[in-house]
Amino acid sequence: QVQLVESGGGLVQAGGSLRLSCAVSGRAGRDYAMAWFRQAPGKERELVAATGWSGSSTWYTDSVKGRFTISRDNAKTTVSLQMTSLKPDDTAVYYCAAGPPASWLNINKYDYWGQGTQVTVSS
Numbered sequence: 001q002v003q004l005v006e007s008g009g010g011l012v013q014a015g016g017s018l019r020l021s022c023a024v025s026g027r028a029g030r031d032y033a034m035a036w037f038r039q040a041p042g043k044e045r046e047l048v049a050a051t052g053w054s055g056s057s058t059w060y061t062d063s064v065k066g067r068f069t070i071s072r073d074n075a076k077t078t079v080s081l082q083m084t085s086l087k088p089d090d091t092a093v094y095y096c097a098a099g100p101p102a103s104w105l106n107i108n109k110y111d112y113w114g115q116g117t118q119v120t121v122s123s
Contacts, residue, residue, distance in 0.1 A: 002026040002112040004096045009117030012086055016121070020081040022096030022114060030076035032112070033104030038092035038119075045095070045107075049081060053101040063089070086121045094119050 008020040020036065035050035049070035050059045058070055069082040079096060094117050099110035 002032060002098050004098060004112055004114035006094065006096045006114040006117040009094060009119045011120045011122065014087055014121055014123050016086050017084045018086065018119060020083065020094055020117060022079040024077050024079060024098065032098035033101045034072055034079040035097045035099065035104070035110060036070060036081045037095045037097055039095070040092040047107045050104050051079070052104050059105055088121045088123045090119060091121050092119060093117065
C-alpha cells in the first residue's frame, strides 16, 4: 500500500502562485511514477502533470505548460506542484496519484490517490 497526503491548496487571486505538496509513504512508495490530477465541478478528472520514477521525465497538459512545474525530492517521499500565473480555469480539486512507472502517462493505471486539496483562483 502507498499512502498519499496532499497539502498546500487554498484561495488565490488570478496571476498568483501556489505550491502543492504530496507526502508519499508506505511500502514501495518510492517505486512509483507520480502525477497530479484535477477535477473541476461538472468536469471529468484530468491529468495535469506527471513525472516518472526518477523524476527526470515530466509531462504537462497543454493548458499548464510554462506555468506549472512538477518535481519530486531525491528521497522520493515528496512530490510537489509549483503553480504560477494561476487562472480562474485552474480552480479545481487537485489530487496526487501514484502509478506504475511503465504506464506513467496512462491515466487509468494510477492505483493510489490522495484525498485531494481545493485550489480556488478568483478573478
